[in-house]
Amino acid sequence: MYSDSSLEPNQSLPLQGRGNVVVLNSKFKMNALHDELAEFSHAIIKGVPSSLGFVASPHYSADIGLEVYSNNYRGNLQDALAGAYPVIEQLVGADFFRQLARGFISLHGSCSASLFDYGAELGDFLEHDEPARALPYLPDVAKLEWACHRAYFATDVEPLNLARLSQVSADEYANIFLKVHPACYIVRSPFPIVALWQAHQPxxxxxxxxxxxxxxxxxxxxxxxxxxxxxxxxEAYWLRAVIHGKNLGMATVSTLETFPTFDLQNTLLLFASLGIWTDFTLGETS
Amino acid sequence: MYPPATSVLPCSAGIGLRAPHYREVLGTLPKLGWVEAHSENFFGGGAPLHTLLAVRQHYAVSLHGVGMGLASPDPLNEDHLAALKQLCDVVQPARVSEHLCWNTVNGDVINDLLPFPHTHAALAHVASRIDHVQAVLGRQLLVENLSSYLSFTSSEMSEGEFLAELVRRTGCGILFDVENLYVNVRNLGVDEDEFIRAIPAHAVGEYHLAGFSVRDGCLVDTHDHPVYDAVWTLYEKVLRHIGPRPTLIEWDGNIPALPVLMAEADKAQQRMEACCVL
Incomplete structure (x- = not known):
């Protein structure tokens, strides 16, 4: 039934990097600085020994210094991947993970100064990586791990005080729009990814x-x-409808059409117990 | 909501607070002068910020940035700065620091602390960015000298002169990383006495100490060893010339048990006290 596998955040993943920037001193002639650092950066990212004429050490060749920077660059990204994907590392073993990470890093540079933003695409990468395809559940486990990683760093929002909901009159229930915590994600898979993930926890x-x-x-x-x-x-069908902006009435009617035994009250309370609701508004349209 | 421990760093030794020690520090509240945390680890709030705010109730906190890229040729990332501002508003740190380095060019980010040529053009560029950062944060920034594995032949001044001029132009302070100076002495032939003389003592707000590793004759600032004797000796020299300041032990790789880290901080504390007695 769940042949698709998708990450469904209730808000899009944070855009990486760049974003909102201003030029502070446009008159300033930065060309020489820019050109040297662009060349320096290229040598670091590509990891190729290149004879840059403008860097040196009195004690060793410039290539050694460049190699240290290159190794740092790759090592930091590799550590970031290992930090975000501890279960994938356990599933494939440290050696194979290093090999995967090398392949991933060669295709995906960093575009954020925060290493916690690095590695979002590993799940998609694993779908196409030939050696990794022998373990077809890896991409979905990676998507689950990335969702955990983002959830860990998601903005704090206080959970909804359920007493507020109880003040809504019964004839208004259908018009409740629930707001979902930014750390809430749904990942579906044709494999038992929750069991796989839990097996690799302490x-x-x-x-x-x-x-x-x-x-x-x-x-x-x-x-x-x-x-x-x-x-x-x-439960997933209904939560997805709520995340996508349906009020309780609309979400529940559409869920019952597909799942006639859906239990609204228990589902609401289950999600409340997980701290998924943060607020609500009343209205017929969102 | 989160009563701060204190808004100034005590002139004593502190430790870099890293994730493996969060639980133990909060559970046992050991005697630490102060703690420093990497700013970016707490951007956006999330679970880590809960911990930092709990720590903040017991210890003075310094926020140490590794990602602002003060010297990057690309425009300053205003989102990054806004996240730091937001963090400062919540944590009310005693100090905020960044490195004298760059990390972004043409949109490519290298998550490292990279050197650049110390030219007059770079000086104007970095100074204007420090002005902007200080204006947004509404506070003084400490700027840390860098450990480098290569130097740029186009440099027109030493790093010490560059930092002194930044202080003069922007009113920023200096985070004097003694181990970084030692690494540069060994890797690049930097004159340690010239560097110390160049640094305006009044601007130094903090010292850092750490251990390096060696690859192919190059000292690499890995923060994964105890502080070496040669760095302690250099620290003593710096204390004599500049005076005692809040001093931090940084340990980021092969992170040892908390008592080991605290023992390193004690060594710094003893040297600071000996320096005061003299």
């Missing part, structure tokens, strides 16, 4: 049947703890 169980079918993972955060749990197809 005290995880290693009894996994890869043929046991797909799972939908809900990622959320309460204060400083990221939670990963499996949710059912009807």
């Amino acid at each position: 005290q995880g169980s290693f009894e996994i049947n890869l043929a046991s079918g797909g799972e939908i993972a809900l990622i959320s955060r309460q204060r400083d703890v990221v939670n990963v749990r499996e949710i059912t197809p009807d």
Whole structure:
């Protein structure tokens, strides 16, 4: 049923890097500085020994210094990947992970000064990486891990005080628009990705049947703890409708059309217990 | 909401607070002069900020940036600066520092601390960016001298002269990394006495100490060893010429148990006190 695999953040992933910039001193002649640093940067990123005439050390060749910078560049990105994808590293082993990381880094440079932004595309990369394709669940586990990583760093928002919801009169229930915490993500997969992920946590169980079918993972955060749990197809369908701006009435009607046994009250409370609701408004349209 | 411990750094030794020690520090509240954290780790809030704010209730905090790229040829990233401003508003750190380096050109980011030629053109460029950063933050920035593995033949002044001129033009302060100076002495033949003389003592707000590693004869600023004896000796010399300042032990690789880190801080503390007695 869940042949697709997709990361469904309730808000788009933060744009990496660059963004909103201003030129502070446009009159300033920066050409020489720019050109030397652009050449320096190229040598570092490509990692090719190039005889740059403008850098030197009295004690070793410039190539050695460049190599240190190149190694730092790749090492920092590799550490960032290992930090964001600890389960992938466990699944494939440290050596294979290093090889994967090298391949990934050669295709994906960094465009953010924060290393926590680096590595978003690893899931897609694993779908096309020939050696990694032997483990077809890797891309979805990577997407789950990236969602956890983003959830960990997502902006803080206080959870909704449910007492406020109880003040809404019954005839207004259908018009409630719930706001979802920025650390909330849904990842679905034809593989048991939640079981795979949990198996590689401390005290995880290693009894996994890869043929046991797909799972939908809900990622959320309460204060400083990221939670990963499996949710059912009807819960996911309904939450997705809410995330996409449907009010409770519209989300529930459309869910019941596909899943006649959907239980609204329990689903609402389950998500509330995970701190997924942050606020609500009332209205017929969002 | 989060009562600050203090808004000034005590003139004592502190440690760089890294993730492996968060739990132990908050659980045991060991005697630490102060702590420093990397600004970017807390951008956007999220789980890490909960920890930092809890730490902030017990210790003076200095925020140390590794990503502003003060000397980058690309325009300053205003989103990055806004995130730092937001963090400062919440944490109310005692000090905010950045490195004298660059990291972005033509949109390509190199997540490292890279050297650049110390030219007059670069000086005007960096000074204008420090002016802007200080105006946005509404506070003085400490600028840290860099450890380098190569120097640029087009440089027109030493790093010490460059920093002194930045202080004169912008009113910024200096974070004097003693290990970085030692690395540059060994890698690039920098004259340590000339550097110390060039630095205006009044502007120095903080010292850093760390351990390096060696690759093919090049000292690499890996922060993964204890402070070497030669760096302690240089620190003592710097203390004699500039005077005691809040001093930080940085340890970022092969991070040891907290007591090991605290023992390193104690060594710095003893040297600061000995310097005051003399």
